[in-house]
Amino acid sequence: MESISVDVLVLGWGKAGKTLAGALGRQGQHVALVERSPQMYGGTCINVACVPTKALIHRAEERRGTDDPADYFATSVVARDTLIAQLNARNHAMLAEVDTVTLIDGQARFVAPDQVEVSAGADRLLVRADTVVVNTGTVPAPPQFEGAADSTRVYDSTTLQHVEPLPRRLVVVGAGYVGLEFASMFAHFGSSVHVVDHNESLLPREDRDVAEAVRRLLEEQGVEFHLGQTVQSVLDHDGAEQGPGTVVTISGSPDLGTRTLRADAVLVATGRVPATPDLDLARAGVTTDARGFIEVDEHLRTATPTVFAVGDVNGGPQFTYVSLDDHRIVLDQLVGSGGRTTKDRVAVPTTTFLSPPLARVGISETEARELEIDVLVAVKDVAGIAAMPRPKIVGETHGLIKVIVDAETDLILGATLFCIDAQEVVNLIALAMRTGTTASRLRDGIWTHPSTTEALNEVLASLRPLAPGA
Ligand SMILES: Cc1cc2nc3c(=O)[nH]c(=O)nc-3n(C[C@H](O)[C@H](O)[C@H](O)COP(=O)(O)OP(=O)(O)OC[C@H]3O[C@@H](n4cnc5c(N)ncnc54)[C@H](O)[C@@H]3O)c2cc1C
Numbered sequence: 001m002e003s004i005s006v007d008v009l010v011l012g013w014g015k016a017g018k019t020l021a022g023a024l025g026r027q028g029q030h031v032a033l034v035e036r037s038p039q040m041y042g043g044t045c046i047n048v049a050c051v052p053t054k055a056l057i058h059r060a061e062e063r064r065g066t067d068d069p070a071d072y073f074a075t076s077v078v079a080r081d082t083l084i085a086q087l088n089a090r091n092h093a094m095l096a097e098v099d100t101v102t103l104i105d106g107q108a109r110f111v112a113p114d115q116v117e118v119s120a121g122a123d124r125l126l127v128r129a130d131t132v133v134v135n136t137g138t139v140p141a142p143p144q145f146e147g148a149a150d151s152t153r154v155y156d157s158t159t160l161q162h163v164e165p166l167p168r169r170l171v172v173v174g175a176g177y178v179g180l181e182f183a184s185m186f187a188h189f190g191s192s193v194h195v196v197d198h199n200e201s202l203l204p205r206e207d208r209d210v211a212e213a214v215r216r217l218l219e220e221q222g223v224e225f226h227l228g229q230t231v232q233s234v235l236d237h238d239g240a241e242q243g244p245g246t247v248v249t250i251s252g253s254p255d256l257g258t259r260t261l262r263a264d265a266v267l268v269a270t271g272r273v274p275a276t277p278d279l280d281l282a283r284a285g286v287t288t289d290a291r292g293f294i295e296v297d298e299h300l301r302t303a304t305p306t307v308f309a310v311g312d313v314n315g316g317p318q319f320t321y322v323s324l325d326d327h328r329i330v331l332d333q334l335v336g337s338g339g340r341t342t343k344d345r346v347a348v349p350t351t352t353f354l355s356p357p358l359a360r361v362g363i364s365e366t367e368a369r370e371l372e373i374d375v376l377v378a379v380k381d382v383a384g385i386a387a388m389p390r391p392k393i394v395g396e397t398h399g400l401i402k403v404i405v406d407a408e409t410d411l412i413l414g415a416t417l418f419c420i421d422a423q424e425v426v427n428l429i430a431l432a433m434r435t436g437t438t439a440s441r442l443r444d445g446i447w448t449h450p451s452t453t454e455a456l457n458e459v460l461a462s463l464r465p466l467a468p469g470a
């Protein structure tokens, strides 16, 4: 078998790995990066996840009532594919042009802690490395219900992006990030959408007023929820009377009983599992938790100190920007002072890309109550914020803004933004939390007009003590 030796070997073209490979390569280190699929150059985010789904969501939001849903969806998919092909090629070029980076197509598998075999068809290559960085990501959790394997109508978040034609009726299993973003997107494309989740409540980590506002909006947009229920089975039929489709049987607690939903497509969005089974991690002495995620310390070293695990595969929060931060920690271990750790992360924001988006940083009101800390809360419906005309200008006045502030220090402890531009404004609040900027300074800040940021002037002027026991 042919072999090569490098300083650092990256397995998988994730966000952390590609950034690390580029940074180390530009410093003159010999780096090899292994990716099993050319369709995934650049990783999950740009090829099948964040970027293509947000491109489709944007297109869906732009659809006019006069557009034919199926044609409009088909054109949107072509636009998505054009964008993604450009990004995929650009990502390949960005590393290919670094002289000391070797890009290898193939499936990686450990044979020893410092040796990885890469296979592509009948070809084999042995790569020896002082340091190995595992960045193989996650894949959709497979469906657990009866009939899924025999159905041609069961999709995951990757395959549904190319469903043909646009499903008239879509059943989404799972009301997490993927489930809600796709439910909202397909409702905007013109599908009738049903969401099934085994949790009794929607968005269990959010305050009830926030979850209710999200639910109301999605229902207004045509989404129907079936909470506290699971899918028992799907059965495809050629449907002489109602046309071809699949019958989805769902059931919940005894009083809810069993019912059936008819669908043209079923999206399974019940979480993601680590891409570790093919890696032969035991040969490297790398351990995994009960769910298969690689166990790491706060420097992202695995049980074998020369092997790091970064991105989704290490069981941390599954976001591209967390994977990016993982790269900073490993870079610091390899060529820096080695002080940076996962514990340095403060105020990591999130956004679910609904229309409008739901963004969150820090604690919720419910968490503040549970912690029994002395806080002030400001909450305003977007439509009622007089000093923020931007939502009215763009015609999107749904949602609410809520901020939780430490009553003693005036520091912001958390915020929920369910409004246009939430994915941007949440970053400003996160920065305030990281830098100790007080709520009063944000309240009295000079912000551009008309913008969404200027909501802070009015919302933070309405801070009140928590209503008892509410
Ligand atoms: C539908 C969807 C939408 C999302 N939207 C967002 C969003 O808006 N914002 C956000 O921050 N996050 C979002 N996420 C999450 C985000 O995509 C992930 O957190 C991020 O892509 C994780 O990247 P990573 O660094 O772990 O590796 P990945 O980008 O997953 O890369 C892993 C790579 O390893 C390759 N690989 C796997 N096994 C092997 C092997 N044995 N040999 C060789 N190569 C291998 C894979 O092909 C893949 O290219 C979304 C996820 C999904 C599913």
Ligand SMILES: NC(=O)c1ccc[n+]([C@@H]2O[C@H](COP(=O)([O-])OP(=O)(O)OC[C@H]3O[C@@H](n4cnc5c(N)ncnc54)[C@H](O)[C@@H]3O)[C@@H](O)[C@H]2O)c1
Binding pocket: 144, 173, 174, 175, 176, 177, 178, 179, 181, 196, 197, 198, 199, 229, 230, 231, 269, 270, 271, 272, 317, 318, 319, 350, 351, 352, 353
């Ligand atoms: N905008 C973003 O940042 C974004 C977008 C999409 C995905 N992501 C990332 O990708 C990860 C995976 O997303 P996801 O939505 O697949 O997972 P998730 O963990 O966010 O949600 C899974 C949902 O499925 C439900 N569920 C699980 N098993 C079920 C079953 N058998 N029947 C019915 N419901 C069931 C859960 O209650 C939960 O609501 C997320 O955790 C997130 O980190 C991020």
